[in-house]
Structures are given as C-alpha cells and as structure tokens.
Amino acid sequence: MIQLEEVTKNYSGKSAVKNINAVFEKSQTTVLIGPSGCGKSTILKLITCLVNADSGTIKIDGENLITINLRDFRRSIGYVIQEGGLFDHLSIEDNLKLASQNFYINEETINDRIEQLLALTKIENGQLQKFPSQLSGGQRQRISLMRALMLDPEILLLDEPLGALDPLIRFELQTDLKEIFTELNKTVVMVTHDLSEAVYFADKIILMKDGEIVQSGSPEELLKNPTNRFVQKFITAQRSHVE
Amino acid sequence: MLNKIKYFLILCVAFVSCSKQSDQIIVSSKKFTESVILGEVIKHIGNYSNTNIQHKDQLGGTRVLWNSLLSGEIDLYPDYTGTIIQEILSDRSISNEEEMITELAKLGIKVAGPLGFNNTYAIGIKNKTEKISTISQLNEYPDWKLGFTNEFMDRNDGWPGLKERYNLVHKDVTGLDHDLAYRGLESGSIDVIDLYSTDAEIEYYEIEILADDLDYFPAYNAVILYRNELEKLHPEFVKNLLSLKYSINESKMVKMNSRVKIDKEKEDVVAAGFVKSIFDYKVEINEETMFTRLLKNSKDHLFLVLISLFGAILFSIPLGIAAYKIPQLKQVILNSTGIIQTIPSLALLVFMIPFFGIGELPAIAALFLYSLLPIVRNTFLGIENIPVQTRESAIVLGLSNFTILKKIELPLASRSIIAGIKTSAVINVGTATLGALIGAGGFGQPILTGIRLDNISLILEGAIPAAILAIIVQWFFELSEKIFVPKGLRIN
Incomplete structure (x- = not known):
C-alpha cells in the first residue's frame, strides 16, 4: 500500500502537486487521470524518488519512504513509461538483464525469469537478440513491461504506457495488460489521460486538476456521481466522441 | 569495452615508440x-x-x-x-x-x-625610373609601400629605430616573411624591403641597396x-x-x-x-632520398599527432563528463577549453617554449591543448542530449551513478564523442605542420624549407602527405565507430 499525506511539490516556484492525500491499495489498480499538466506524472516521480516532495510524507506499507534504503526500494518497483525507456544501444536481452545483473542475481535465475515473462507478455524468444529500434512500438512496450517485471516487484508504476501506440495495437495491448495485472495481483498505479482506458483498468480512479485531486473512487462512482462541474465536463468531453 | 580500449592504446603506443639520445x-x-x-x-x-x-x-x-x-x-x-x-x-x-x-x-x-x-641589414628597392640612392631620400616617396620581415619590424635595431633615425614618414608598412619579400618586390606589390647584405637574391633580382647615409645599422x-x-x-x-x-x-x-x-x-x-x-675532410653526404625524408617526416608527424591526441582523449572525456555531472564546473570547463581554441596556433606553440623548451615536447603540449575543445564539448553534449526519460528509466532500475555512466551514458554518447575525437584529430594533423617552426619536425619541415627556397615540390612534399594523413585519420575514426559505437545505435 502506498500512502501520500499532504504531499506538495513545486517546480521553480510553480506547484505541480498541492497537499495531496491519496491511498494506492495493495493488489489493486489505481488510475491517475486528468488533463495534461495536472500533476499525475509528478506523483509517479515522487513515488519512484526521481523527485523529492517539498512537504508531506509518502509511506510504503506504513513506512516513511525517506527512511527506506533507496536501492532496496527501487528493486521492489517496476516503472514503464510512454516510449518504453528502453536503452537503444543494448539488445533486448541486455535491456532485460541489466538490472538483475546489477543486483548480482545468478544467470540461471535470470534466464528462467525471462522465459516466464516471454510467455506472459507474448514475446517470441527470437526477439531477444534484436535491438529496440528493430521492434514495433507495441513490442517495445511489452519488452518495457518485461523489464519492469524482471525483479518481480511489489509495485508497478506505468506512466501513459499505451500513449504512443496506434489504436489497434493499443486495444490489443490493453487486453493483454489487464490479464497480466489480474494474474500478477500487484499494486499497480497507472497514469493516463484517456477515460475509457482508466475505466477499463481501474479498481479506483483518481481524477486530478491543477495539482489537486478533484474526485476519487471507483469508476462507477465517478461516472454516476460526479462531485462537481469539472468532473462532469471531463466525463462528457471524453464520452461525446463515442456516443 | 575496457579491453577494446586497452588494445587500442597498446597499438598506438607501439606506433609512436621513439627515443632520444642524451x-x-x-x-x-x-x-x-x-x-x-x-x-x-x-x-x-x-x-x-x-x-x-x-x-x-x-x-x-x-x-x-x-x-x-x-x-x-x-x-x-x-x-x-x-x-x-x-x-x-x-x-x-x-x-x-x-x-x-x-x-x-x-x-x-x-x-x-x-x-x-x-651580413648587415640593408634597405633595398627595385625601381629603375626614380633617382634614389640613400635611405634619407625615401622620404621623397612617402606613398611607397614598405614590406619588412616580421623580425625586422620588432627588433630594436630594426624598423622602429630606422624610422626614428631617418624620420621616415611612411604609413604603409607591413610585416612578412623574408623569402616572400623578394617575390613581393619583384611583382611590384611592395616597393621597399629589408635584406641581408649577403643575400644571394640581391644580384639575381637586380636589387638596388640604399646607402645607410646616417650610419644606422651596426656591423x-x-x-x-x-x-x-x-x-x-x-x-x-x-x-x-x-x-x-x-x-x-x-x-x-x-x-x-x-x-x-x-x-x-x-x-x-x-x-x-x-x-x-x-x-681537407671529405664529408660523406648521406644522399637523402625523398622516400627516407618522407618516412622520417611521417614518423615525426605521427609522433606529434598521436601522443597529443591520446593525451587529449584521456583528459577530455573525463573533463566532458565532469562538465555535465558537476553543474558548477560546466561553464569553467567549456569556457576555458573554448578560450584555448581561440589562441592562434602559432602563438600557442611559442607560448609553450618557456615551459617545455623547443622540439617535440612544446609542440605536443600545444597540440594537446588544441585538441581538448572538440572532445570535451562533444562528450558533454553527447551525455546531455540523452533523453531525460532514458536516464530516469536507468535510475528507477536501481542502477548506481557509476553504472549509469558506464553502461548507459557513455555508450549512448559514444558516437558524439568519436565525432569530437575525429574533429580534433583532423585539426591536429593540420596544426602539427607548424611544429616544424619550433623544431618538432614533421610534414611542416619540407613546407618550411620549400617556402624558404621557393621550391614548390618541397612544399608539396609536406602538404600532400599531411592532407593524406588527415584523410587516413578521418577514415580510421570512421572505422573505429564500428568498434566503439554499440551495434544498437548503428542500426537504422
């Protein structure tokens, strides 16, 4: 479980998130949604310690994040970003092995883990010797997910993981991702700006605007009982094209 | 990767094995x-x-x-x-x-x-129509162009004193190389030159010597x-x-x-x-063939280029990394290497003499300094241009700063770094020809002699190999991209 208590972060005087209180439940998928610049990605960066909060506390299973050994903590999180964040100079295999080797995990264990994850993410063994630039966008995201899962982390953080994909591939990957989340039963925090994607994945949705949480709850609650005009407008705007 | 660098260095040290007798x-x-x-x-x-x-x-x-x-x-x-x-x-x-x-x-x-x-200094003209025979009479022709050797322009016993002694009023006075001065006089682009009284050209070019009527020049x-x-x-x-x-x-x-x-x-x-x-001693003249001369010049030139370039590579890459990693040092490092680059190469060579004497050492030091900027800058930019997401992915994977530098940043910046080295190497090959002026030898030697003796084929004997070497060096580093730039970055 990840808890944010009164967390504030400013970038050069401008606040990215203000007094955020949020809970990301264990084994659940929480989706952060909102317009660009609302602070949803900043929350992921705060959890991964890529940036530090100016005030407030972040707790992991009740323990204050700043007291946890950073190296151990990062071993327990997986992070997937929009363009995958794969290292272009390394083969797919080396991309996957980099972190495990860094933590001195033996080669056999690493190879077994790769075998498992290839099946889970539906990647063929032959792709391992290729380089990121030789793969399609969808395949790259699958590899990126594999890499994030290599050390079997407790927490999986995804920042617009499907944002750069074309609609058909996106749909296919959504289905596979949902299956993977269900099977692995991890604490998942996903950032998206797409409401239908949020509704599809989320046990809980947190809707943000201008660095603050506007409403949070299950997808049904959000759709049925929008607490204010912004939520209403956000929902209508996203739905209107479909209906 | 480290092994590759090791082999590379051994190869190059072997290349430049060269010693001096005491x-x-x-x-x-x-x-x-x-x-x-x-x-x-x-x-x-x-x-x-x-x-x-x-x-x-x-x-x-x-x-x-x-x-x-x-x-x-x-x-x-x-x-x-x-x-x-x-x-x-x-x-x-x-x-x-x-x-x-x-x-x-x-x-x-x-x-x-x-x-x-x-062999006293003398002032010469080549003008058959005017009636002039003494230096004093020069003032009757205030529009004449004076072309003096650079040394004569600066020396206490040169132009400053001459101008004072004779109250010369000429405004158009330029400094140039002694051997070029005769050709300038011959072509009419200058009217008056300084010369040495034992110069062979005086007779050859039919130059008139103006009498030093106020006894300015000493013996x-x-x-x-x-x-x-x-x-x-x-x-x-x-x-x-x-x-x-x-x-x-x-x-x-x-x-x-x-x-x-x-x-x-x-x-x-x-x-x-x-x-x-x-x-009564018969001197054995070792008839130097063009080939042996070329071999010696190539060896000297390569020695200058390789030592200075490798020093620069070993020094600049860490400097470029430091410029990126330590924000307080960024401006200091980039500006100081930039300023060195703005010093004219000849001046830089001469600046090194008080520290290193003459010969290869000051030339290597100057070439080393000259090679820093392209490598430092390209190392810095190569690392800086890595997308922030890539770096963040590496951090969240739990990699240490050193591992990120070694396994992610340097490989991703490798193409840029090699491009910097390539630029430095080509500049270095060209600049090293000036090393001959301070006794470092190399392809500058025949160029220098060729200019002095007005011998085009000698000039080409230095200029052509220097150009070929520059091309080879360029080609060598393009080849080395295959070794040092990871395969993943070479695939389109």
Missing part, C-alpha cells in the same frame, strides 16, 4: 638560408671531430634560439654581433665586441669567430655562439670551430647562399664543399 650535440639555425648553411657547416665539423651531432634547422627567430641556448636545449648556433648587441643584450648598453664577449661569458656563453663576413659580423661546457666535453670540436675565424669572407658567403637559393643545391652539399676546403 650525449648529443645539438646545433641549430634560424629560418633563413645563410643560417642553415652555417648550421650545416658546424654539423660537418662536428662529424669531422667525431662527435654525435644533430642539426635542428630553421628554428624560428633569434629569441627562440637564444633562449634555447641559455636553457641548454641547444648547444650552439650561428648569430651576428649586431643582433647580439642590439637585440639580445640590448639592456646592457654594450659599445663594442669585447664588451659583448665579456657579457656573454657571464651567461655561460662563448663566441667562436668572427667568421669573416659582415653584423657572423659568429658562432656556444655553451661553455662544450669546451670540456668536446675540446677537439671547439678547437676546430675556433679555427673557422676569418675563414669565410663576404664573397664566399654570397656564393654559398647563391648556390643554395639560385642553383637549388642542398645546404649540406654546399657546406660540405666549404668544410673540405678548410679541413
């Missing part, structure tokens, strides 16, 4: 033909006296040679009494040659000679300056040098100059003829 006598000469001939004469006498002697010819101007003599970089060189009194010892107000000898002795320098000729009796300890270490050699006293009169010297400059004979051949007439 008990050698080094004779040197200035950048004009008469000085080179006298240097060759001294060299032959050294050989006759069974010493291990080397002639570092065409080492720039008086200051470079004098300082090198004082510091022991060279052991002896020919100079002129006027130059010594007016220029080298100008702060000691010496009135005659005896005083000069006493003052030099205080500095540990002895004088052999006078050799017997006075420039040729002498040989040598370091004190030479007497102890090589007494036979010094004895033979001293026997040169009054052995070369003016017509003899003009003739020797003429044989080299006009008849295109080699300095060492002309010098050998003279030495034979004095000592």
Whole structure:
C-alpha cells in the first residue's frame, strides 16, 4: 500500500502537486487521470524518488519512504513509461538483464525469469537478440513491461504506457495488460489521460486538476456521481466522441 | 569495452615508440638560408671531430634560439654581433665586441669567430625610373609601400629605430616573411624591403641597396655562439670551430647562399664543399632520398599527432563528463577549453617554449591543448542530449551513478564523442605542420624549407602527405565507430 499525506511539490516556484492525500491499495489498480499538466506524472516521480516532495510524507506499507534504503526500494518497483525507456544501444536481452545483473542475481535465475515473462507478455524468444529500434512500438512496450517485471516487484508504476501506440495495437495491448495485472495481483498505479482506458483498468480512479485531486473512487462512482462541474465536463468531453 | 580500449592504446603506443639520445650535440639555425648553411657547416665539423651531432634547422627567430641556448636545449648556433648587441643584450648598453664577449661569458656563453663576413641589414628597392640612392631620400616617396620581415619590424635595431633615425614618414608598412619579400618586390606589390647584405637574391633580382647615409645599422659580423661546457666535453670540436675565424669572407658567403637559393643545391652539399676546403675532410653526404625524408617526416608527424591526441582523449572525456555531472564546473570547463581554441596556433606553440623548451615536447603540449575543445564539448553534449526519460528509466532500475555512466551514458554518447575525437584529430594533423617552426619536425619541415627556397615540390612534399594523413585519420575514426559505437545505435 502506498500512502501520500499532504504531499506538495513545486517546480521553480510553480506547484505541480498541492497537499495531496491519496491511498494506492495493495493488489489493486489505481488510475491517475486528468488533463495534461495536472500533476499525475509528478506523483509517479515522487513515488519512484526521481523527485523529492517539498512537504508531506509518502509511506510504503506504513513506512516513511525517506527512511527506506533507496536501492532496496527501487528493486521492489517496476516503472514503464510512454516510449518504453528502453536503452537503444543494448539488445533486448541486455535491456532485460541489466538490472538483475546489477543486483548480482545468478544467470540461471535470470534466464528462467525471462522465459516466464516471454510467455506472459507474448514475446517470441527470437526477439531477444534484436535491438529496440528493430521492434514495433507495441513490442517495445511489452519488452518495457518485461523489464519492469524482471525483479518481480511489489509495485508497478506505468506512466501513459499505451500513449504512443496506434489504436489497434493499443486495444490489443490493453487486453493483454489487464490479464497480466489480474494474474500478477500487484499494486499497480497507472497514469493516463484517456477515460475509457482508466475505466477499463481501474479498481479506483483518481481524477486530478491543477495539482489537486478533484474526485476519487471507483469508476462507477465517478461516472454516476460526479462531485462537481469539472468532473462532469471531463466525463462528457471524453464520452461525446463515442456516443 | 575496457579491453577494446586497452588494445587500442597498446597499438598506438607501439606506433609512436621513439627515443632520444642524451650525449648529443645539438646545433641549430634560424629560418633563413645563410643560417642553415652555417648550421650545416658546424654539423660537418662536428662529424669531422667525431662527435654525435644533430642539426635542428630553421628554428624560428633569434629569441627562440637564444633562449634555447641559455636553457641548454641547444648547444650552439650561428648569430651576428649586431643582433647580439642590439637585440639580445640590448639592456646592457654594450659599445663594442669585447664588451659583448665579456657579457656573454657571464651567461655561460662563448663566441667562436668572427667568421669573416659582415651580413648587415640593408634597405633595398627595385625601381629603375626614380633617382634614389640613400635611405634619407625615401622620404621623397612617402606613398611607397614598405614590406619588412616580421623580425625586422620588432627588433630594436630594426624598423622602429630606422624610422626614428631617418624620420621616415611612411604609413604603409607591413610585416612578412623574408623569402616572400623578394617575390613581393619583384611583382611590384611592395616597393621597399629589408635584406641581408649577403643575400644571394640581391644580384639575381637586380636589387638596388640604399646607402645607410646616417650610419644606422651596426656591423653584423657572423659568429658562432656556444655553451661553455662544450669546451670540456668536446675540446677537439671547439678547437676546430675556433679555427673557422676569418675563414669565410663576404664573397664566399654570397656564393654559398647563391648556390643554395639560385642553383637549388642542398645546404649540406654546399657546406660540405666549404668544410673540405678548410679541413681537407671529405664529408660523406648521406644522399637523402625523398622516400627516407618522407618516412622520417611521417614518423615525426605521427609522433606529434598521436601522443597529443591520446593525451587529449584521456583528459577530455573525463573533463566532458565532469562538465555535465558537476553543474558548477560546466561553464569553467567549456569556457576555458573554448578560450584555448581561440589562441592562434602559432602563438600557442611559442607560448609553450618557456615551459617545455623547443622540439617535440612544446609542440605536443600545444597540440594537446588544441585538441581538448572538440572532445570535451562533444562528450558533454553527447551525455546531455540523452533523453531525460532514458536516464530516469536507468535510475528507477536501481542502477548506481557509476553504472549509469558506464553502461548507459557513455555508450549512448559514444558516437558524439568519436565525432569530437575525429574533429580534433583532423585539426591536429593540420596544426602539427607548424611544429616544424619550433623544431618538432614533421610534414611542416619540407613546407618550411620549400617556402624558404621557393621550391614548390618541397612544399608539396609536406602538404600532400599531411592532407593524406588527415584523410587516413578521418577514415580510421570512421572505422573505429564500428568498434566503439554499440551495434544498437548503428542500426537504422
């Protein structure tokens, strides 16, 4: 479980998130949604310690994040970003092995883990010797997910993981991702700006605007009982094209 | 990756294995033909006296040679009494040659000679229509263009004093190379030049010498300056040098100059003829073929380029990394390497002489400094241009800063770093030709001699291999991209 208590972060005087209180439940998928610049990605960066909060506390299973050994903590999180964040100079295999080797995990264990994850993410063994630039966008995201899962982390953080994909591939990957989340039963925090994607994945949705949480709850609650005009407008705007 | 670098370094060190002997006598000469001939004469006498002697010819101007003599970089060189009194010892107000000898002795320098000729400065024109025969009359032609050697422009006994003594009013005065001055005069682009009274060209170009009617120029009796300890270490050699006293009169010297400059004979051949007439010693002339010369110049040039470039690579990459990793150092590092780049290459070479003397060392130091900027900048930019998401992914994977640098940042920046090295290498090959001016040898040597003797084929003998080397170096680094740039970055 990840808890944010009164967390504030400013970038050069401008606040990215203000007094955020949020809970990301264990084994659940929480989706952060909102317009660009609302602070949803900043929350992921705060959890991964890529940036530090100016005030407030972040707790992991009740323990204050700043007291946890950073190296151990990062071993327990997986992070997937929009363009995958794969290292272009390394083969797919080396991309996957980099972190495990860094933590001195033996080669056999690493190879077994790769075998498992290839099946889970539906990647063929032959792709391992290729380089990121030789793969399609969808395949790259699958590899990126594999890499994030290599050390079997407790927490999986995804920042617009499907944002750069074309609609058909996106749909296919959504289905596979949902299956993977269900099977692995991890604490998942996903950032998206797409409401239908949020509704599809989320046990809980947190809707943000201008660095603050506007409403949070299950997808049904959000759709049925929008607490204010912004939520209403956000929902209508996203739905209107479909209906 | 580390192994690859190791092999690469071993290969290059093997390339430049080059050593210097210590008990050698080094004779040197200035950048004009008469000085080179006298240097060759001294060299032959050294050989006759069974010493291990080397002639570092065409080492720039008086200051470079004098300082090198004082510091022991060279052991002896020919100079002129006027130059010594007016220029080298100008702060000691010496009135005659005896005083000069006493003052030099205080500095540990002895004088052999006078050799017997006075090679004074003179002012020459080539203008048959005007009636002018003295320097004073120059003021009747205030629009004439004056082209003087750079050394003459600056010397106490040169243009500043001449202008004052004769109250010359000319405004159009430029500095240029002595050998180019004759061609300028011939073509009419300048009207008045300075020259040496024993120059072979005076007769050849039919130049009129203007009389020094106010007795401005002092006597420039040729002498040989040598370091004190030479007497102890090589007494036979010094004895033979001293026997040169009054052995070369003016017509003899003009003739020797003429044989080299006009008849295109080699300095060492002309010098050998003279030495034979004095000592009855038949000099063995090692007929240097173009191939052996080319081989030596290539070796010298590669030595300069490779050592300085590798030093620069080893130093610049960490510097580029530091500029990125330590924000406070960024401006200091980038600006200081940038400023070095703005210093003209010739000036940088000369700046190095007080620290490193003459020869390869100052040239390598200057080339090293010159090679820093492209590598530092490209290393910095290569790392800086890595997308922030890539870096963040690496951090969240739990990699340490060192691992990120080694496994992510440097490989991703490798193409940019190699491009920087390539730029440095090509600039380095070109700039190294100037090394010849401070005795470092290389492809600049035939270029320098070619300019002095107005010999195009000699100039090309330096210029063409230098250009070819630049192309090879470029090609070599393009090839090395295959080794140092990871495969994943070479796939489109």
